Amino acid sequence: MKIIIPMAGRGSRLRPHTLTVPKPLIPIAGKPIVHRLAEDITRLSDEKIDEIAFITGDFGKDVEDKLIEIAEKLGAKGSVYHQDQPLGTAHAIYQAADSIDGPVIVAFADTLFRADFKLDTNSDGVVWVKSVDDPSAFGVVELDDKGVINRFHEKPKEFISDLAIIGIYYFKDGTRLKNEIEDLLSSDDNKEGGEFQLTTVLETLKTDGLKFTTGKVDEWMDCGNKKVTVETNTKILGFEKESFKEVPASSRVEKSLIIEPCFIGENVIIENSKVGPNVSIGDGTEIRNSNIDNSLIQENTTIDHGNLTNSMIGNYAEYYGVSRNISLGDYSILDFNSK
The missing domain is CATH 3.90.550.10 (Spore Coat Polysaccharide Biosynthesis Protein SpsA; Chain A)
Structure with a gap:
């Protein structure tokens, strides 16, 4: 076949x-x-x-x-x-x-x-x-x-x-x-x-x-499109939630709440944040001081003071701010705190 x-x-x-x-x-x-x-x-x-x-x-x-x-x-x-x-x-x-x-x-x-x-x-x-x-x-x-x-x-x-x-x-x-x-x-x-x-x-x-x-x-x-891709991510997490219960040993979660189902990749750092439900986080991403649900975040991305829902963020992106429901592509920087 x-x-x-x-x-x-x-x-x-x-x-x-x-x-x-x-x-x-x-x-x-x-x-x-x-x-x-x-x-x-x-x-x-x-x-x-x-x-x-x-x-x-x-x-x-x-x-x-x-x-x-x-x-x-x-x-x-x-x-x-x-x-x-x-x-x-x-x-x-x-x-x-x-x-x-x-x-x-x-x-x-x-x-x-x-x-x-x-x-x-x-x-x-x-x-x-x-x-x-x-x-x-x-x-x-x-x-x-x-x-x-x-x-x-x-x-x-x-x-x-x-x-x-x-x-x-x-x-x-x-x-x-x-x-x-x-x-x-x-x-x-x-x-x-x-x-x-x-x-x-x-x-x-x-x-x-x-x-x-x-x-x-x-x-x-x-x-x-972005909306239905985030919805599909949510459905897959629900179908396979038993596979995503363990945080990889290479990742670090400190002073944070993870609400299942979530996928967390390798070498991820999550500090002072609430993540989930229905969030996927790719390898090497760092999340601090943030509240994220129903979102898809790819690899090697940095998020600080994010308040995100129904969002999709690409690879090697940087996000600093309080906006909700965004779509940020690879290698992009969005900083709501800059002056």
Whole structure:
């Protein structure tokens, strides 16, 4: 089994945090989004994951090395491919053509999920879905009376189904998927909305006789902007709170109150502060004289006299003041106490 993870987008809605770090590498409760995504997928399948192929933009060698390290931590080979132009979901997948054969899972790296089912590898294909209030913003599936998908629709203007495609798919025959995408890319006439869409490929495969079923998730968590990323961090901390009870030995907490659930990284210093609930603090960060809840703070950052809630602060940032609900990017300084 292989996992294909397209992640070439710049994550403009999550700026300033994605100006220096690709969105899939933003940490949620101590782990990058893409690491958590790959981890969650491996739990759904009884088959060994042999390779994880990442499709990126021009993010640099450090990012590529980090991605390969993530794959290796999950016991798989890591491969990195590049998408130079944003030509749609099918085009993104095809950049990893050399890794697409046999059974494959395709997972777009801008979402996390929770699901309580095992992947049916006997099915021709599985499409992960979630019931949503407004399906017009998503690709959706229409089911027959046996629960098999009989139609794929891309952002329907009129109501057809409330089962939104969350961006994770299983294909029993990766080679067939690859060949169908290759046919789609052969002509610009096949574009929909100016892009080569995966839903077009799914509809063709279904017409050719493949049967797709659905995998319904219990939680679908977005990481598209600061607000929902902080909310996703809160949910993950709640799901895995038993894993975060111990403060690492390398970290120091003095004259402070930690209210669970919280993730505290290595070499963190917390003094004269109240932290939590629902706070993640990355390695090497120092917090003093502060009150912080429902926030995501990354690595090697300094906070003094902060009174923060629903906030997201990047790496190597410095914050001094009393403001609440902020979004501060990497290497930034915000000082409300300066004159």
